[in-house]
Amino acid sequence: MTRHHRHFLIHLLVLAVLVLAAPAVRAQLYQNPVNPPTTKEQVPLYQPQEKLVGTVSIPDEKLSVLVQPEGREWREFRSYWLRVVAGTLALGMLALLTLFYLFRGTIPISKGRSGRWVPRFGGFDRFAHWTTAVSFLILAITGLIITFGRPLLIPLIGHEAFTSTAYASTFLHNFFAIPFTLGLILIFVAWVRDNLPEKADLVWLRTLGGVLNKAGEHPEAGRFNAGQKLIFWAVVFGGFALAVSGVLLMLPFSVTGIGGMQILHVLHGLIASLMIAVIIAHIYIGTIGMEGAFDAMGRGVVDENWAKEHHSRWYEEQVLAMRANDGRPMHHRAAE
Numbered sequence: 001m002t003r004h005h006r007h008f009l010i011h012l013l014v015l016a017v018l019v020l021a022a023p024a025v026r027a028q029l030y031q032n033p034v035n036p037p038t039t040k041e042q043v044p045l046y047q048p049q050e051k052l053v054g055t056v057s058i059p060d061e062k063l064s065v066l067v068q069p070e071g072r073e074w075r076e077f078r079s080y081w082l083r084v085v086a087g088t089l090a091l092g093m094l095a096l097l098t099l100f101y102l103f104r105g106t107i108p109i110s111k112g113r114s115g116r117w118v119p120r121f122g123g124f125d126r127f128a129h130w131t132t133a134v135s136f137l138i139l140a141i142t143g144l145i146i147t148f149g150r151p152l153l154i155p156l157i158g159h160e161a162f163t164s165t166a167y168a169s170t171f172l173h174n175f176f177a178i179p180f181t182l183g184l185i186l187i188f189v190a191w192v193r194d195n196l197p198e199k200a201d202l203v204w205l206r207t208l209g210g211v212l213n214k215a216g217e218h219p220e221a222g223r224f225n226a227g228q229k230l231i232f233w234a235v236v237f238g239g240f241a242l243a244v245s246g247v248l249l250m251l252p253f254s255v256t257g258i259g260g261m262q263i264l265h266v267l268h269g270l271i272a273s274l275m276i277a278v279i280i281a282h283i284y285i286g287t288i289g290m291e292g293a294f295d296a297m298g299r300g301v302v303d304e305n306w307a308k309e310h311h312s313r314w315y316e317e318q319v320l321a322m323r324a325n326d327g328r329p330m331h332h333r334a335a336e
């Protein structure tokens with residue numbers, strides 16, 4: 001064997017060792033990318049608890065930050081606490097509603113349907129509602145995919161399919177922020193007047209809207225009862241907070257630094273988790289939870305007996321308005 005051959009073989013051997021060892025090294029690094037493994041004898045070389053900033057000669061100052069310890073807390077929130085909070089709230093609400101349904105069933109119109117219809121939501125209201133609702137549902141589903149994809153979807157559909165699912169989800173999540181914000185502005189304009197607090201709301205809240213009253217007695221209410229007003233304000237405040245924090249996250253470093261973005265992301269995740277739970281309850285009551293409710297947003301009209309039971313003051317105002325209008329149905333103010 002010539003010297004040349006010997007050199008060649010040694011190189012080949014070193015290469016083989018490197019190739020074989022690489023996955024093990026990578027696996028080790030991947031498991032613990034921040035703190036290298038330590039034993040009793042092995043003191044960690046480097047575990048900074050403080051921010052570590054160097055100097056850079058380029059204009060991009062933020063690149064001088066070498067270590068930002070809050071980033072670890074943020075990562076723990078992103079990969080653990082956010083999942084715990086969002087999962088507990090959504091599943092907890094589903095469990096509560098299932099129990100409620102088993103215990104109380106669909107809340108009926110106590111006098112049965114009258115067969116006469118009272119106009120409740122015109123085209124403008126329904127357009128505003130469904131624009132907001134459909135966008136929110138897409139935002140919620142894609143947000144949940146982004147949040148839970150790694151632990152839940154990768155084991156189910158594999159890495160490759162998850163890559164395209166996650167990519168599509170992020171795109172849809174960014175895109176549907178636009179109709180969602182538009183819908184929010186529309187429902188705010190259409191319904192804010194009827195959602196201002198009033199005295200009757202206190203009675204409604206004290207009796208929980210008569211929900212536990214088997215005789216079907218309801219406290220009086222105007223166009224929206226106190227429960228709906230709470231949903232309205234949760235949607236308005238929660239929705240705008242999500243829109244603002246979301247836009248700032250879409251434009252990284254435009255307004256805040258990395259610390260501000262971490263806080264915005266935590267707020268975005270927590271508010272979204274709360275809103276998803278609230279909206280699950282809203283969808284329940286608007287569909288199988290209450291007889292006659294869906295008609296209001298589906299066809300824009302409600303049964304007269306439903307109107308008398310759930311919104312007695314609003315019903316009387318509607319009847320008076322219809323009489324003043326020669327018996328023709330009066331659409332609510334927003335559609336005039």
Ligand code: HEM
Nearest residue numbers: 132133136137228231232235279283286287293294296297
């Ligand atoms: C499949 C989904 C949904 C259904 C079936 C549904 C159904 C309904 C119904 C029937 C009403 C009218 C209740 C009445 O006549 O008094 C309503 C009102 C309303 N909806 Fe929805 N909705 C859905 C999703 C959403 C979403 C995602 C949002 C917001 C993010 C939303 C926000 C509102 C608000 C603010 C009101 C007025 C206040 C209230 O009645 O609670 N809805 N919805």
